[in-house]
Amino acid sequence: MTRIAINGSKGKMGQALIEAINSSSQSDFGAGFDKGDNLIDSISNFEVLIDFSRPEASLNALAVCKDAGKAMVIGTTGFTDSELELIGQASKEIPIVFAPNMSVGVNLTLKILETSAKVIGSDSSIEIIEAHHRYKVDSPSGTALKMGEVIANALGRDLAECAIYGREGIEEPRDQNTIGFSSIRGGDVVGEHTVAFFMDGERVEITHKASSRMIYANGAVRAANWLSDKPSGLYSMQDVLEL
Template identity: 65%
Template sequence: MIKIAVVGASGRMGQTIIEAINQNDKVVLGVALDKGDDLSAMVDQFDVVIDFTRPEATLEYLAVCVAAGKSIVIGTTGFDESGLAAINKAAQQIPVVFAPNMSVGVNLSLKLLEMAAKVIGEESDIEIVEAHHRHKVDAPSGTALKMGEVVANALGRDLSKCAVYGREGIEQPRDRETIGFSTIRGGDVVGEHTVSFFMEGERVEITHKASSRLTFANGAIRASAWLKGKSAGLYSMQDILDI
């Protein structure tokens, strides 16, 4: 039985992960921690950490996992370049699953987006719209950025150069080489993402809507179980789902 440590246990996502663990017969809750608790003092109580907290906290938990030789599943978003570098370095020593979205449906959508971009991307104006609850602090969402990255890579573009996050003050026609992002924040929206490929006379839209955080929690637990016996490395949900 795989023992899981849930950090940020009193938060919305933490509570949902604990609920999902209790519904799963392949894993067990080893320890639940909140801010101020010392993960390093509990390394004998878990095999893998599931972390959906904040970048600064994640990097602290990551360091503990490296020192103890434990695996970690990271669903946290909003890392800067140094944070991403730290994750990549840690993955040289321990197994790390790092995904901006643990949902099976979202990761299937990423594959569909790659296919769509290769077929119609060059003839399309591409726009990404995402909506989340009022408490989400990073924008655009990590999932939206990942979707943009997948589309850009399929088209041989660099997202850092072709992304447009706002059009105020841009007084010129839309550049087809760009990928636009729009962000909505309000209410209790769990997460909605739509990528639209606008062509002359038609458009294709790929949409994912999450109605419960359990979809992310179950994906993280699936990732935790998949890590058993894996060697050090940086893994994504694409690896876990084999798509």
């Protein structure tokens, strides 16, 4: 049995994670932490920490886990490039699953997008549209950016150079080599992502819609159980799902 701890256990995602842990035959709930709690005090109560908090809190938890030799599943989004480097450095000492989306369906969608981009991407205008609840603070979503990264890599492009995040003031025809992003925020939308490949005479749309946070929680617990016996390294949900 994998003893799992949750950082941010009192939030909506934290409660979903606890439910997922208790529903799993492979894991036990070891400890829960929130703002102000000291992870070090309960470090012996878990093997893997799942973190869906904010970048600063995640990095603080990462430092503790690295020093204690504990594995970590990170679903937090919104990291800067320098913060991503810290995660990469820590993965040399502890095993980490880091993914902007833990959903099995989303990660299957990423594989489909990779294939689609290789087949029709160079002949199409690509747009990524995502919608989330009004409380989500980062935009575009980490999942949308991951989708863009997968597509760009499949096409031999650099997302940092070809991404377009807004069209106001652009007074020229669309560049076929760009990847456009649009973000919608409102209500209680859990998460919706659509990638559209626009071609002359036809359009292919690939969509994933989430109606419950439990899909992320179940995926994260699956990742934690998978990670429990792995050596140090930086893993993705593609590794967990063997995609």
